[in-house]
Amino acid sequence: xxxxxxxxxxxxxxxxxVIWALKLKGxxxxxxxxxxxxxxxxxxxxxxVHKKIPVLxxxxxxxxxxxxxxEYIEETWPLNPLMPNNPYDRALARFWIKFAEDxxxxxxxxxxxxxxxxxxxxxEALEMLQTVExxxxxxxKFFNGDNIGLVDLAFGSIxxxxxxxxxxxxxxxxxxxxxxxxxxxIETFKxxxxxxxxxxxxxxxxxxxxxxxxxxxxxx
Amino acid sequence: xxxxxxxQGLITISQLKExxxxxxxxxxGEVVLLDCWAKIALAEKGVEYExxxxxxxxxxxxxxxxxNPIYKKVPVLLHDGKPLCESTVIVNYIDExxxxxxxxxxxxxxxxxxxxxxxxxxxxxxxxxxxIWKSKxxxxxxxxxxxxxxxxxLVGALGEKDFFGGDSFGFVDVIAIPLTCWFYxxxxxxxxxxxxxxxxxxxxxxxxPDPEKVCEFVIMLRNMFGIEQ
Numbered sequence: 001x002x003x004x005x006x007x008x009x010x011x012x013x014x015x016x017x018v019i020w021a022l023k024l025k026g027x028x029x030x031x032x033x034x035x036x037x038x039x040x041x042x043x044x045x046x047x048x049v050h051k052k053i054p055v056l057x058x059x060x061x062x063x064x065x066x067x068x069x070x071e072y073i074e075e076t077w078p079l080n081p082l083m084p085n086n087p088y089d090r091a092l093a094r095f096w097i098k099f100a101e102d103x104x105x106x107x108x109x110x111x112x113x114x115x116x117x118x119x120x121x122x123x124e125a126l127e128m129l130q131t132v133e134x135x136x137x138x139x140x141k142f143f144n145g146d147n148i149g150l151v152d153l154a155f156g157s158i159x160x161x162x163x164x165x166x167x168x169x170x171x172x173x174x175x176x177x178x179x180x181x182x183x184x185x186i187e188t189f190k191x192x193x194x195x196x197x198x199x200x201x202x203x204x205x206x207x208x209x210x211x212x213x214x215x216x217x218x219x220x
Numbered sequence: 221x222x223x224x225x226x227x228q229g230l231i232t233i234s235q236l237k238e239x240x241x242x243x244x245x246x247x248x249g250e251v252v253l254l255d256c257w258a259k260i261a262l263a264e265k266g267v268e269y270e271x272x273x274x275x276x277x278x279x280x281x282x283x284x285x286x287x288n289p290i291y292k293k294v295p296v297l298l299h300d301g302k303p304l305c306e307s308t309v310i311v312n313y314i315d316e317x318x319x320x321x322x323x324x325x326x327x328x329x330x331x332x333x334x335x336x337x338x339x340x341x342x343x344x345x346x347x348x349x350x351x352i353w354k355s356k357x358x359x360x361x362x363x364x365x366x367x368x369x370x371x372x373x374l375v376g377a378l379g380e381k382d383f384f385g386g387d388s389f390g391f392v393d394v395i396a397i398p399l400t401c402w403f404y405x406x407x408x409x410x411x412x413x414x415x416x417x418x419x420x421x422x423x424x425x426x427x428x429p430d431p432e433k434v435c436e437f438v439i440m441l442r443n444m445f446g447i448e449q
Contacts, residue, residue, distance in 0.1 A: 049340065049373055063332040065339055072332040091304045091313040098306050099290070131290055 002059030004029040007043050009036050011200050011208050013157035014066040015054045020153050021070050023194045025077040067097050070150050082149045093151050096136050096143060100154035103128040107158055111165045111213065114220055122171050125162070129179055137181045141188060148192050152185075156195070159186050164205050168213055261311045261394050265318040308338050311394050323391040337377055337384060337392045344370050345399055352406050367406065 006022070006029050008015035022029050034043050034053050046055045046062035056063045056072065063072045074082050084090050106124035113121040132155065137143060143151035159174070159182065166173055176183040189195060287296045287303035296303055297310045299317070304310050315323040324331050348370050351363040374396065378384055384392035 049336075058329070061329045063329065063336075065336055068332050068335045068339060071335060072328055075328045075331065087313055087316040088299070088302055088304070090316065091309050094309045094312060095304070095306055098309060135290055 003057075005032050005057040006030070007032045007034050007040075007046065007055040007057065008053045009034050011205055012053060013161045016198070016200065017066045017153045017157050018054045018056060018069050018073070019198055020156070020195060021073045021082065021150070023198055024082065024148065025073060025080055027073070027077055067101055067150075067154060070097075070153060074150060082144065082153070084144065084149075093144065093149065096132075096151045097154050099131070099136070100151070100158060103131070104155070104158040107162045107165060110169060110171065111209070112216055113169070114217065118169060118171070122173060126173055129174065129182065133179045133182050137185055139181070140185075142185065148189070148195070152189055156186070156189050160190070160199065161205075164202060164209055167206065168210055261314040261323060262318075264321065264323065264389065264394070265314065308342055308395060311338075311391060315391065321388070323385075323389075323394060325385060325390065334385065334391045337374075338395045340373070341392070341395050341399070345374070345396075349399065349402055349406055353402075 004022070004027060006015070006018055008018070008031060010033070032042075034040060036053070039051060043053065043055060044051055046057060047053075047064045050064060052064070054064075054066055054069060056069045058072075058076070063069045070082075083093055103124075106121060106128050110118065110121040110125050136151075136155075142148050143155065162174055163186075174182070190199060285292055287298060288305045291305060293305070295307055295310060296305050297313065298304075299313075304313055311323065324334055348363070348367040352359050352367055355363060377392075381387075383389050384396065
């Protein structure tokens with residue numbers, strides 16, 4: 001089987017999506033740690049357009065952008081499917097994946113925002129959560145139904161990181177009485193054995209993100 | 221940009237007809253559709269449709285609001301009453317539901333490349349186009365430079381090929397081509413020239429609005445949004 005390498009950085013939510021997908025499919029891979037302040041020539045060669053991680057390299061061919069990588073993994077290793085098998089439900093899944101990409105940025109913006117910007121970015125993040133709670137998840141156990149899927153991985157990274165980012169910026173958005181479905185879902189998500197074994201330690205994440213935020217605010 | 225500008229073109233597709241090469245086997249039903257990307261994809265698949273109905277700008281139909289409660293925007297595809305939104309999602313669905321001729325390549329790594337470029341166009345190009353026509357007064361140099369840089373990336377991706385997909389018209393071409401009818405408006409408001417050789421394909425030429433008309437539309441929008449010319 002052709003070799004699989006994952007170029008990534010520690011504690012990146014986008015990298016974790018790819019790790020979860022590979023682990024759920026049982027695909028062995030080599031993790032190539034990138035220093036984001038000094039990106040390797042190989043990373044820049046594999047992702048000349050965005051120059052970002054994660055990049056999956058399979059048999060020497062690079063795939064970039066976390067959700068494009070996840071669709072590639074799904075198609076290349078069809079065992080343990082992470083997408084529905086009919087076109088309409090797959091389209092709905094892709095809609096929510098795109099929503100996670102387009103609107104999930106509100107969480108990263110919140111992390112990077114100054115005191116003055118925080119109100120607006122919090123509002124965006126809140127709207128995103130409300131839409132997902134109301135229209136996306138409903139009463140389902142997972143976004144993908146009874147089993148974990150790509151949409152769960154997309155939102156899993158956003159919500160898990162949000163729970164830490166909230167503490168750091170001093171916001172209280174993701175409250176259980178406001179988002180009962182999402183709260184139940186993230187607990188279920190974290191207890192899936194593959195996810196549980198491959199989650200960044202929340203304390204380590206808190207320390208690392210706190211430091212990063214201090215650096216960002218200092219240079220603002 | 222039709223997807224962001226609240227236009228509505230409603231096209232009713234009745235029974236699927238036999239394609240040139242083989243019968244597309246699909247349950248009968250009404251397919252109601254709004255806008256260019258999906259129109260081109262369906263035309264490529266040999267799906268015929270009836271003339272469109274247009275509603276006024278800003279007067280969104282109950283059908284649209286019910287079908288896309290999250291974004292309240294076009295395009296929306298309704299197949300047997302089930303709605304789908306977002307252009308790349310719709311074009312993917314069309315490709316899976318009517319598999320011939322295929323828009324996405326058969327090889328997984330080429331499919332990933334196609335999805336990458338569709339994502340790039342969706343994330344970068346549309347915003348860059350909007351930053352130019354929505355500028356009050358002179359278009360900032362940063363907006364122009366960003367648009368040109370992005371175009372250079374796309375040109376690099378196309379290379380010497382006839383299509384982004386290689387020898388045949390494909391997924392990325394469907395996503396990219398409706399933007400080309402906006403180049404004239406971008407040139408006019410941005411004050412620069414873009415080479416445009418993409419309008420030759422029959423399905424494209426038949427479906428895409430006339431660039432002059434797009435420009436008139438942009439002027440109307442700028443007036444509507446209170447942006448000075």
